[in-house]
Amino acid sequence: MKIAVRFHSVCRYFGEVRAVDNLTFEVADGEFFSMLGPSGSGKTTCLRLLAGFDQPTSGHIEIHGKTSEGVPPYERDVNTVFQDYALFPHMNVIDNVAYGLMVKGVRRATRLARADEMLSLVKLGDLGARRPAQLSGGQRQRVALARALINEPRVLLLDEPLGALDLKLRQDMQIELKRLQRNLGITFIYVTHDQEEALSMSDRLAVFNQGRIEQIGTPREIYRTPGTRFVANFVGLSNLIPAEWAQRLAGFHADCSLRPERIRLMVPEEQPREGEIVLGGTVVDVRFHGADTLHEVELKNGQTLIVVTKSSEDAGPQEARVGMRVHACWSKSDMHPLGNIN
C-alpha cells in the first residue's frame, strides 16, 4: 500500500488550546479518507496543516514520502476545496477555474480549453462567462471543485464542502463526489461533521474529538464496533450499558455500547432465541421515522433503552404501543466493550 499522507506525532497548539494533540496516522494513496468530528475537534486544523496554511507546533507531516516542513502552500502537490468556496469575486467562472494554470504560466488558449474540460467534468459547461456572485450555492461548489482539480493534485483536501447546501442537493453531490474520486483515482481527504456523510462516502474515517483521534477504521468497523464512548454516541445512536451491568449480563469488565437496531422487542409470552439476553420493561415512547420506528423502553431498574425496528406495514397487534409491557432481547455479540483513549 502506497502512503499518500503521513502524520507523525503532530501537535498544533494555539496558546493553551491543543487544537491538534499528538496525532499519528496514515492515509493510503487513492483512498477516500474522512475526518469526522464536532466543530473545534481539530479536523480543519489538520487540513490546514496539510495544505500548508499553518505549521505544526511539533511533529512532522509527509506528503507522498516527502516532508512538508517549510514547504509553502504553493509548492505542495495538494489542492483545497474551501468550506465557503473562496472563489475570486473579480474573475468570471472560467478564469477562476483556470487560475491554477495561469499562475503556472500556461498559455491562455490552452488553459481556457482545459478549464472548459474541468467545467464539463463538474457539469457546468455553459456557465464559464458568469461571475461567482451570479451562481447558486451548488454551482459555486462545483466551480470550487473544478478549480481545485485543474492542477491535477495527487491529494485533494475538502473542508466541509457540502456544508452550505440543502439536503437534497447535498445527497446528490455526495454521490457525484464519490464517483469523481473513483474515476480520478486521487486521494480525497474530506472534513465533515456529518456522520452519515462520512459513513456513506469514506473508505476509511477518523473520528476526532478535542484534538485527538478517537478511532480510525472503515465505516463498518466504526459503526459496528465503536471503540470509545464518544464514538458510540457521535456516530449513530447507541445504548450505553454501564460496566457493572454489562458484567452481570455478559461478563464484560467495561461500559458497553449496544446499537438500537440490534435489539428485538417481543411480547413477554414469546420465547427468546438460544443464548439471548432478555430484559423486561415498558414502552414509554414510540416515534415513527418513516422506514424505522424508534422506541424508548424503560427497564425495571429504571434505565432506558432505545430500540429501533423496521416500521411494519400497518399497525398490527405485534406493534409496540406506549404502555405495553415488552421483553427486549439481544445477543451477547452485539455488545461492544468501550475503551478510553489514554
Add this chain to the structure above:
Amino acid sequence: MSIGAGPSGGALIRKQVSNLLYAHPRLFLTLLLGPPLLWLGVVYLGSLFALLLQSFFSIDEFTGLVRREFTLSTYAELFQPANLDIIVRTVSMATAVTLAAAVIAFPIAYFMARYARGRLKAFMYLAVMLPLWSSYLVRVYSWKLILAKEGILSWVVDKLHLNWLLDAILSISVIGGPSLSISYTGMFLVFLYIWLPFMILPIQAALERVPANLMEASADLGARPRQTFRKVILPLAFPGAVAGSIFTFSLTLGDYIIPQIVGSSRLFIGQAVFIHQGTAGNIPLAAAFTVVPIIIMGIYLTIAKRLGAFDAL
C-alpha cells in the same frame, strides 16, 4: 379624559399616525427622504446649475458688467495660453499627488487591514485621522515653516550634510525654486500630506472586505506571494484606490489655499476662480474655470468605470 376609558387623545393620534404610516410605506418614505432630497435637489444641484448658467454669460470689456446672453466666448477664453497653462499645471499636480498618495497609502492600508489588531489598529486609525482634527490652515502654515529656507527641514538637511541633494532638487527647472516653500516640490509635499488620509481609509476599507481565504486559495492553487498580490489583492483593492483617488484628485483640483501659501505666484484653478470672482469681478470666467474640474472628474470616473473599478460595488 377619564382614566381607564381607553387611550388618551395624544396617544390615540400617535397610534393613528403609526397605523397610517405602516399602511402606506410610500408616504413614510416620502416623509423620510423629502428634506434631504430638497436639500440635494434645490440647494445643491440648484446652485450648481446656477453656476453652469453663469459660465455661458460673458463680461462686457468696457463696463465690466455681466452680459446675460448665451455665448461660448467665456469658454473660448479658457483656451488662451495663460489659462490653459493654469489648467495643465493643476491637473498635473493633481495627478502627481494622487499617484504618490496611492503608492504611500497602500502599504499603510494593507498593514491596517491585514496585520493590525486590537489596540494597534485603534492607534493606526487615530494616527491617520488625527491630522483632520486640527485646522487645515494651521497645518498648511506649519508646513510653510517646515519647508522655509530657514526652516526645520533645511536645518535637518544641513546637519545630515545633504545640502547638495536639496540644492540639486531645487535647481531642477520646473519642480525647483528658491526654497522648498516656494516650489512645486514643496506644494506637492503639502498636498500629499493633507490628502493622504482620504486615500488610506478607502483602500483600507476595500482590503478589509477581502476574505483572508482568497489569499489562501490563491497560494493553494500555486500562486507565489507576488502573483497573489498582483492577481488577487491588487484588483480587489483597486475600487478602494479609485474611491481614494476621487478625493485626492478632486480636492487638489479645487484647492486654492495651498497654492497660495506654499508655492510660487503661478496660479492654480482654485486661485483663478478665487481671483476672477473676487477682485476681477469676472463671474462668468470663474464659473467656466469651475466647470473644468467637473468635466475632468467626469472623464476620470468614466475611465475608472471602464477599468472595472466599480464592478465590486
